[in-house]
Amino acid sequence: MRTSLKRMNPATLPNARNMGYSQIVIANPGALAFVSGQVAQTADGSAVPVGLEAQTRQVIANLVKALKAVGASPHDIVQMRIYVTDLDEDAMAIAMPPIMAFLDGAAPSLTGVGVAALAGPDLKIEIEMIVQIPT
Numbered sequence: 722m723r724t725s726l727k728r729m730n731p732a733t734l735p736n737a738r739n740m741g742y743s744q745i746v747i748a749n750p751g752a753l754a755f756v757s758g759q760v761a762q763t764a765d766g767s768a769v770p771v772g773l774e775a776q777t778r779q780v781i782a783n784l785v786k787a788l789k790a791v792g793a794s795p796h797d798i799v800q801m802r803i804y805v806t807d808l809d810e811d812a813m814a815i816a817m818p819p820i821m822a823f824l825d826g827a828a829p830s831l832t833g834v835g836v837a838a839l840a841g842p843d844l845k846i847e848i849e850m851i852v853q854i855p856t
């Protein structure tokens with residue numbers, strides 16, 4: 722049996738559901754997984770892909786592997802934080818469509834942050850998650 726998350730977009734806050742996320746997510750008591758920020762690196766140490774689009778695809782591949790490791794799916798994500806260098810409308814237009822496709826309508830709480838740099842000079846995007854472990 723899966724534990725359910727209650728996702729809320731109160732009328733007193735902007736309707737985030739139209740953007741594919743929720744203003745508030747309530748998790749039931751149970752185990753949570755705190756997934757470290759995933760960047761465009763692979764387990765075999767391959768070179769970091771060039772460009773935000775390719776890096777976003779690799780980050781999503783890493784997120785899928787992290788979810789699988791804890792027996793979860795995007796619908797178990799409580800919160801995501803997305804860090805992007807040089808964040809602007811163009812970067813959002815590149816990164817958000819594949820992220821929304823990965824979420825498949827799950828609508829977790831989501832925060833996007835523009836940063837000056839990430840842990841490596843070639844890295845353009847990093848995503849961390851809090852996941853409720855299904856029971």
